[in-house]
Amino acid sequence: SQTIHQWPATLVQPVGSPLSLECTVEGTSNPNLYWYRQAAGRGLQLLFYSVGIGQISSEVPQNLSASRPQDRQFILSSKKLLLSDSGFYLCAWSTYQETQYFGPGTRLLVL
Amino acid sequence: QKEVEQNSGPLSVPEGAIASLNCTYSDRGSQSFFWYRQYSGKSPELIMFIYSNGDKEDGRFTAQLNKASQYVSLLIRDSQPSDSATYLCAVIVGGSYIPTFGRGTSLIVHP
Numbered sequence: 001s002q003t004i005h006q007w008p009a010t011l012v013q014p015v016g017s018p019l020s021l022e023c024t025v026e027g028t029s030n031p032n033l034y035w036y037r038q039a040a041g042r043g044l045q046l047l048f049y050s051v052g053i054g055q056i057s058s059e060v061p062q063n064l065s066a067s068r069p070q071d072r073q074f075i076l077s078s079k080k081l082l083l084s085d086s087g088f089y090l091c092a093w094s095t096y097q098e099t100q101y102f103g104p105g106t107r108l109l110v111l
Numbered sequence: 112q113k114e115v116e117q118n119s120g121p122l123s124v125p126e127g128a129i130a131s132l133n134c135t136y137s138d139r140g141s142q143s144f145f146w147y148r149q150y151s152g153k154s155p156e157l158i159m160f161i162y163s164n165g166d167k168e169d170g171r172f173t174a175q176l177n178k179a180s181q182y183v184s185l186l187i188r189d190s191q192p193s194d195s196a197t198y199l200c201a202v203i204v205g206g207s208y209i210p211t212f213g214r215g216t217s218l219i220v221h222p
Contacts, residue, residue, distance in 0.1 A: 032208050043214035044155075044199070051208070090154055099145060100201070100210060102154040 002027035006091050006103040013110055019064075019078040021106050023091030026072065031093040033074040034100065035066055038088040050074060086110045113138045115202050117213035124220055130187040132216050134200030137181070143203040144176055144183045149215065150196045158185070158198075190220040 003026045013019060025031055035047040046059045048066035056066050063082060067075045074091055091103040114137040124130045132146075143162055147155035161167045161174040161183065173186040183202075187194055197217050201210040 044212045046209065049209065094208060098143075099157055099160055101157065102147075105154040107152075 002093070002101065004091060004093055004101060004103040006089075006106050008106060009104065010107045011109070013081050013108065015083055015110055016080045019076070019081055019085070019108070021076040021089055021091075021108075023074040023076075023103055024072055025074075025093045028072070028093065028095070030071060031095060033068060034092040034094075035074065035076050036090040036092065038090060040087070044090070048076070081110045083110050113141075113202070113204060113211045115200055115211045115213040117198075117200055117216045119214060120217040121219050122216055124190050124218070126190060126192060126220055126222050128190050128220075130190045130194065130218055130220070132185040132187075132198050132200075132218065133182060134184065134202075134213055135182045136200075136202045136211075138202070138204050138211075139178075139181065140204045140206075141178075141181075141202045142205040143210075144174070145201040145203075145210065146172075146174060146183075146185045147199040147201065148194075148196045149199060155199055187218075190218075192220050192222055194218060195220050 005024050034049045036044045038044050050056050050068045064078050086109050089106045092100045094100040116135045145160045146158045148158050149155040159174045161176045167174045171188045175184045197215040199215045200213040203210045
């Protein structure tokens with residue numbers, strides 16, 4: 001069966017510091033991968049998606065970036081965090097036109 | 112622009128009652144429909160998906176799809192306090208792998 005991991009589970013970072021969040025999927029190959037952010041009391045905002053290694057599409061221009069160095073690994077990064085980057089970051093995977101499955105999420109607080 | 116609308120609630124129902132959650136969508140090309148449950152502080156988990164007009168039942172949950180009227184609903188029979196959560200509706204347009212999520216409906220089941 002497929003499983004999806006995210007780490008860290010929680011993170012407190014100062015404004016201006018860098019960020020690296022990691023997501024890995026097991027039990028499937030060539031998945032579509034997604035990064036979402038959910039601010040407190042808000043809906044899901046799609047940040048990036050990837051259909052293959054090195055293929056990244058950005059939905060929202062901002063100070064975040066994503067990379068997919070391996071088939072089942074998806075990384076979200078920032079060089080300098082802003083207060084507005086605080087939120088719940090969710091990684092998800094799917095196969096074409098099928099259900100998205102979410103990881104456990106990373107709660108980020110930028111102070 | 113694709114839109115998925117849900118009443119934010121909260122919808123409050125007594126234990127043992129039927130909870131009815133509704134979702135409307137704007138794109139007539141939508142082909143895949145999903146319901147997720149999200150407990151406070153946790154990531155969304157899939158409850159059901161439906162592709163064809165009509166009803167689909169899974170235990171206490173029934174998804175209903177009406178493409179002519181562009182709505183999809185979720186019925187929860189014999190509601191339990193453990194069903195208290197936010198329910199997210201998601202829709203995928205044919206040919207896409209990017210779901211559009213509603214902002215969710217908060218359900219409260221009181222004893």
